[in-house]
Amino acid sequence: MIILFGKRSQLGREFCKHSSQTIKAFNSNDFNILKYSDINSFLDKLSFKIILNFASYNEVENCDKKISNLVNAKFLQDLASYCKENDKLLIHISTDYVFDGKKGNYDELDSTNPINQYGQSKLDGENYIINSNCKYFILRTSWLYSSFKTSNNFLNKILIQSSIDKEHQFYGANDVFGSPTSCSSLVLAINVLLQKVLEMDFINIHSEIYHVVNDGRASRFDFMKEALFLLKKKFKIKSDLVEVSNDYFPSKISRPKDTVLKNSKFCKDFNFQFLSWKDALSTEVSKL
Numbered sequence: 001m002i003i004l005f006g007k008r009s010q011l012g013r014e015f016c017k018h019s020s021q022t023i024k025a026f027n028s029n030d031f032n033i034l035k036y037s038d039i040n041s042f043l044d045k046l047s048f049k050i051i052l053n054f055a056s057y058n059e060v061e062n063c064d065k066k067i068s069n070l071v072n073a074k075f076l077q078d079l080a081s082y083c084k085e086n087d088k089l090l091i092h093i094s095t096d097y098v099f100d101g102k103k104g105n106y107d108e109l110d111s112t113n114p115i116n117q118y119g120q121s122k123l124d125g126e127n128y129i130i131n132s133n134c135k136y137f138i139l140r141t142s143w144l145y146s147s148f149k150t151s152n153n154f155l156n157k158i159l160i161q162s163s164i165d166k167e168h169q170f171y172g173a174n175d176v177f178g179s180p181t182s183c184s185s186l187v188l189a190i191n192v193l194l195q196k197v198l199e200m201d202f203i204n205i206h207s208e209i210y211h212v213v214n215d216g217r218a219s220r221f222d223f224m225k226e227a228l229f230l231l232k233k234k235f236k237i238k239s240d241l242v243e244v245s246n247d248y249f250p251s252k253i254s255r256p257k258d259t260v261l262k263n264s265k266f267c268k269d270f271n272f273q274f275l276s277w278k279d280a281l282s283t284e285v286s287k288l
Helices: 010-017 036-044 065-086 117-132 154-164 183-199 220-235 264-270 277-286
Strands: 002-005 023-026 050-053 089-095 135-141 169-173 208-211 240-244
Touching (some): 010 023, 050 065, 050 183, 065 135, 089 183, 117 135, 135 183, 183 264, 183 277, 208 264
Parallel strands (some): 089 135, 135 208, 169 240
């Protein structure tokens, strides 16, 4: 059996829907994720070898330092310690925001340098896992979205705003770049990873960091333009998109300008091919 934390997230929902593995999924209401003794006693009652952690505090713009440190870092320290002590495998989802965005086209060997609190808390979580010496896979992804109607889902936000104002005008930054990734694509990759892990002798697992994203590079404007094109075809919405620079948007924080991730290491190690970000987006819109 596999334990999953973060079952109500868009990624958690996608994984529970499309995984062939036996899963026991939980969220923060099931136990206190911020108290190690609760985590320990809770997990001790279950029979499993693998933990998938999709739980995250991802309020990037209004990131509360205390909460982000507790959820994105301290919780990972506790999970990793448990996995080390009990010989479990931890698979954790991290983010492109561990990079400063000055280089772009990042691979797994590039130096991290987060420029905001959210990115720092996620990097701290990564480091806690690595330093614990537990068995782990850290999967960094980027600009995650899905067809689920969650509050933070990019496609759902467009549809909600367009239903309120049929001719709403959206704005997209042409100078911020990333690797848009569908939850479906990420779940498919995780399932491939899990299948290989389950076929191995557990003692032979080598911990790794992987970048797990759809192929290609897109600006925020590119991504929104393609999404609106597909949504207009399906839902006949009339919203328009205006191309602007990122300076147009008032922000309390610094955001990295180019966090495109290279997925070639994962593709090579698992003989896997990701969809292009446009094909993945088209597939996701078709599910709405």
